[in-house]
Amino acid sequence: MSNPEIEEIPIRDDMIRLGQLLKLANLVEDGVEATELIKNGLVKVNNEIDDRRGRQLHVGDTVTVNGQTVRITRA
Numbered sequence: 001m002s003n004p005e006i007e008e009i010p011i012r013d014d015m016i017r018l019g020q021l022l023k024l025a026n027l028v029e030d031g032v033e034a035t036e037l038i039k040n041g042l043v044k045v046n047n048e049i050d051d052r053r054g055r056q057l058h059v060g061d062t063v064t065v066n067g068q069t070v071r072i073t074r075a
Contacts (some may be wrong), residue, residue: 009072021072
């Protein structure tokens with residue numbers, strides 16, 4: 001059962017890096033904004049703050065920024 005407040009973002013590969021996902025999900029406009037948000041502790045991965053832009057994310061992981069949550073799904 002899916003939560004209507006969580007947007008699902010399909011990916012083709014087995015993983016995607018955090019910075020790439022933020023751009024793909026339109027949570028940021030560019031890599032500079034992604035870097036700043038991550039560096040300032042404003043991004044949560046699976047409900048925990050993560051400060052690694054290169055963090056590898058997989059199907060089922062959730063990412064929250066500014067109150068918006070997305071979940072990675074298989075394309």
